[in-house]
Amino acid sequence: MIRLYHFPLSPFCRKVRLTLAEKRLEVELVEERYWEQDPEFLRRNPAGKVPVLKMGARFMTESQAICEYLDETVPSPALMPRDAESRHEVRRLCAWFDDTFHTQVTSKLLYERVYKKIMGQGYPDSRNVKSGATRIKYHLDYMGWLLEQRRWLAGDVMTLADFAAASHLSALDYISDVDWNRNALVKDWYAKIKSRPAFRPLLSDQIAGFPPPAHYADLDF
Template identity: 45%
Template sequence: MLRLYHVPLCPYSRKIRLALREKNLVAELIEVEPWEQKDEFLALNPASEAPVLVDDDLVICDSQAIADYLEEAFPETTLYGRSLEERNETRRLVAWFDTKFTREVTDPLWREKIVKRWARRGFPRTDGLREAVANIRFHLAYIDWLYQSRRWLAGDQLTMADLVAAAHLSVLDYMGDINWEHAGAARDWYAKMKSRPSMRPILLERVRMLTPPAHYDDPDF
């Protein structure tokens, strides 16, 4: 029995929710507020961060560790590819979004504007906001370039690279920070992602006090 402790509108939680569905795994979803630092949650994860996956007695903390665990424990549907080359390319792009995109976009926008408000921890830094929004264009151009010659971001198969990229972009799109007008093939790729059944529950989710733009949950945007 799998249980996932998650935060809605969190790219790291979303990536695991997508991975679970793409692997045809069912998990009970439990919403948490890690910034409350409650004892029960700290006992699960001393870092007090979501997501956390519990598989019977096993507690797995950190989204990357969870993705690796799912790949090893449920190898029937691979999300990394079978050959070392495919796995390298998937992991390169997972890191692209989970570290480079995070540093240049997700941290200055989502973490500053959303997480700080949830945690009631001061005002967002505004000096990096404009630069972060501008950085999105560069990353969309990279997706555009990749998708022009590939069926999915890392190659012929859907991989964690697509799920991680869609997880980050879906959060920023909810926030209204993405301009799809000149996104080229990146828009086609994201439309394909939005059509996947794994994306539906995520796109239909709403958080309090924040309404997404009209195109947000429309696959034909």
């Protein structure tokens, strides 16, 4: 049995959940309040971060390493291209979303609006919220530019790059922080990925005290 220690709105955990679901791997989800630094949790991952995937006796950490491991060990459907150049493009975009986008946008909006309250760390800092709300526009424009040239973000087939992007955007959509009217190509891309069966469990996530808006789970948003 596979077990995933996760937190529902964590984009890194969402990327792993999408990969597991797309590969039709059954998983037991265990919600981890990682900021409480439970010693049991720190034994599983001394870095104190989610996701942590338990496969047999092994605990695996780092979402990108986990997703690529899953792609290598369960090859169908493939989520990484075969040639090295295209694989580089997928990894570049995964890092773009998990690093740059996360720093500039996800952490500024999701952390301020949701996590601070859950973790008891006070009120949102409006400067951060404003900065995240400005930066997301440039990222949506960049995605739109990519999608003018490709059917999916990294090329003409769906890859982990799409999962990385959709994981961040879906977590932000949970708090209505994505303007889907900014770019029609980005909206179409999200509608395509959102309608996949693998996405369904993410759309039923609920965070106590933060009910999702009606459009969050709506496939016709």
